[in-house]
Amino acid sequence: MGRYFEVEFPTLPETDANAVFVSQNEETARCHSLGVILYELFLNCTPISPGAKPDDDGGLGSGSRNFDASIEQARKKIQLVDLRAVCAPEIHSIAHVRREEASTALLREGCSNLSGGGLSASLCLVIQNLLDCGEDDRPDNAYDSIDAVINDLHLLLLDPSRFLFNHEPVYDDNGRITLSFREHQLYGREHEVSLITETFCRVSSGKSESLFIGGFSGSGKSRLVNGLTARVDSVGGYALTHKFDQMFQEKSMLDMVALFNDLCLLIKENSSQQDLLVLVNHLATVFSSDWSTLAQLLPNIKALVPHLERFADGKEDLDNQMNVRSICFTLQRFNRVVSSATHPVMLFLDDLQWCHKSVFTLVESLLCDAIGPPCLFFVGTYRSNEVADDHEIFCLEQRLKSSGVPTTMLSLEGLNPSDLNTMVSDALRIFPRITEPLSDIIYQKTKGNPFFVLTFMRSLADRKLLEYSFSTRRWIWDEDDVSSMDITGNVLYILSSKMSGLSSNIQSALKVAACFGIKIKQSVVENLSADPEHLDIRDKFDLVVKEGFMVKGGTLEFKFVHDKVREAAYDLIPEKDKDQVSSAV
Numbered sequence: 001m002g003r004y005f006e007v008e009f010p011t012l013p014e015t016d017a018n019a020v021f022v023s024q025n026e027e028t029a030r031c032h033s034l035g036v037i038l039y040e041l042f043l044n045c046t047p048i049s050p051g052a053k054p055d056d057d058g059g060l061g062s063g064s065r066n067f068d069a070s071i072e073q074a075r076k077k078i079q080l081v082d083l084r085a086v087c088a089p090e091i092h093s094i095a096h097v098r099r100e101e102a103s104t105a106l107l108r109e110g111c112s113n114l115s116g117g118g119l120s121a122s123l124c125l126v127i128q129n130l131l132d133c134g135e136d137d138r139p140d141n142a143y144d145s146i147d148a149v150i151n152d153l154h155l156l157l158l159d160p161s162r163f164l165f166n167h168e169p170v171y172d173d174n175g176r177i178t179l180s181f182r183e184h185q186l187y188g189r190e191h192e193v194s195l196i197t198e199t200f201c202r203v204s205s206g207k208s209e210s211l212f213i214g215g216f217s218g219s220g221k222s223r224l225v226n227g228l229t230a231r232v233d234s235v236g237g238y239a240l241t242h243k244f245d246q247m248f249q250e251k252s253m254l255d256m257v258a259l260f261n262d263l264c265l266l267i268k269e270n271s272s273q274q275d276l277l278v279l280v281n282h283l284a285t286v287f288s289s290d291w292s293t294l295a296q297l298l299p300n301i302k303a304l305v306p307h308l309e310r311f312a313d314g315k316e317d318l319d320n321q322m323n324v325r326s327i328c329f330t331l332q333r334f335n336r337v338v339s340s341a342t343h344p345v346m347l348f349l350d351d352l353q354w355c356h357k358s359v360f361t362l363v364e365s366l367l368c369d370a371i372g373p374p375c376l377f378f379v380g381t382y383r384s385n386e387v388a389d390d391h392e393i394f395c396l397e398q399r400l401k402s403s404g405v406p407t408t409m410l411s412l413e414g415l416n417p418s419d420l421n422t423m424v425s426d427a428l429r430i431f432p433r434i435t436e437p438l439s440d441i442i443y444q445k446t447k448g449n450p451f452f453v454l455t456f457m458r459s460l461a462d463r464k465l466l467e468y469s470f471s472t473r474r475w476i477w478d479e480d481d482v483s484s485m486d487i488t489g490n491v492l493y494i495l496s497s498k499m500s501g502l503s504s505n506i507q508s509a510l511k512v513a514a515c516f517g518i519k520i521k522q523s524v525v526e527n528l529s530a531d532p533e534h535l536d537i538r539d540k541f542d543l544v545v546k547e548g549f550m551v552k553g554g555t556l557e558f559k560f561v562h563d564k565v566r567e568a569a570y571d572l573i574p575e576k577d578k579d580q581v582s583s584a585v
Helices: 019-043 067-085 089-109 121-134 146-158 190-204 221-226 229-234 246-269 273-297 299-303 324-338 357-367 392-402 417-428 432-446 450-462 479-484 491-500 504-514 522-529 537-546 563-570 575-584
Strands: 209-215 238-243 345-350 376-383 407-412 466-469 474-477 550-553 557-560
Touching: 019 121, 019 146, 121 146, 121 474, 146 432, 190 209, 190 221, 190 229, 190 376, 190 407, 209 221, 209 392, 221 238, 221 345, 221 376, 229 238, 229 345, 238 246, 246 273, 246 299, 246 324, 246 357, 273 299, 273 324, 324 357, 345 357, 357 376, 357 392, 392 407, 417 432, 417 450, 432 450, 432 479, 450 466, 450 491, 474 479, 491 504, 491 563, 504 537, 504 557, 504 563, 522 537, 522 557, 537 550, 537 557, 557 563
Parallel strands: 209 376, 209 407, 238 345, 345 376
Antiparallel strands: 466 474, 550 557
16 A cells, blocks of 8 residues: 555664673564564554453454554554663563563464464564564574564565465476476576676677586586577577487587588578578678588578579589588588677587587687687586596687687586575575575585475475475475485486386386487487387377476477486386387387
């Protein structure tokens, strides 16, 4: 209704002899008094001891007085509390006893009315925890200071959809209540986001740079880079992304060629007819008699040039002529034409530890173009715990630096306890001060690895160690039970344990999918469906999606949500049967 009220607590001089005594004892008294004010404000009555008689109108204590008088009385109470703060300790002690007696009565008689008064669960919790400050044996969630109250009130105001309003539980396809993770939030990565954004800004001004990001699996490397793709699109750039697969390292160069072949379609979709004409003429000038070489390497070039025949002298069989060196040279010249300050290109290669060494040769040739430096931003991510110091990644880094290409090495560590607590707080829609003990346990179990945190929390929910309470309208847990949960230091243990409890149909689908790598393309699904042994494979994959292990792209394309999920699915296959299963599919 546009109304507000203000509570002001006098501040004691730091030189006051009783300042330390007051700061330790009266801070909680102020919190308690604020709880009384809020209680009266929302319930329009003043709580009294259980033995008090109701007024004629059936109310308790001052319930028969008008609302303004009730608030005025509460205001006077807060003033009395502050006056006691500057009195002698003896007087303070007497007042403290009286206040404790009143607060105990309040907790017994009044707090049960909070949830029935139409208040949201979070606001009830704030008032309850303020009133808890009046108890001798203060509950763990009681406020320690007014500053802590202010932090919670700020969350209510700044993010009411998450922390203020009540929420009906959201169920997944299997009838389980889901945690409210912020799917696109990057916690604790502000510095890294700023660095990668600034680097791309330099590239879009007419330069080329490279950025290597190392970190453990699940540290958020891919999400960090993927967050930049929207910015690349917004400035007219082209984002090329590819994730290498451990099972198909020998196909790495073919994947790179396919990536630039797709770039032709991106250019077609995002260019005007006039721009296309200028680009085609430039390509024709650069390649001249080698146009047929480019056309066979990148068939989608035909999308840019409807009358390709007028540029070609005839088809040639290049299967035996296009070695790695010639492919690098052709793509180097192509990239020199299509990338510019107006249309910078971002080349993001994920999981470099699994690519063939020919890919590093290609990247070097693209970035170290002496004739015409392109506007290319290369980003490569790798698992730092799976590469040695002499890996080709670091050799490429040194060669790029020697060639004058600005190169940055970035390492992603686990989230610090504070950022992790923010992540847990958001997922549970509960104040950070309350989730801190839980997040401390999760940090000990996961070392702050974001993907491990997500997996561990979902596992807690699956095992009923993290439950939604309908009576309190929030998530609850037992810290001792959570602490005792063993994950053996490996998220694969959690995933494998969950997969082992699934039906045989879903397990068989996971095993089949794992044999094709991180992604199962539409053509693969169609071929499998034609096999009598896998006629219902589409339905099985849909069940896997419902369990949250895969996501669906389009109608017939499926992808594991993470490398670790695919690894856990592949581990479902007994070691002695892996070769047989792989050959069968």
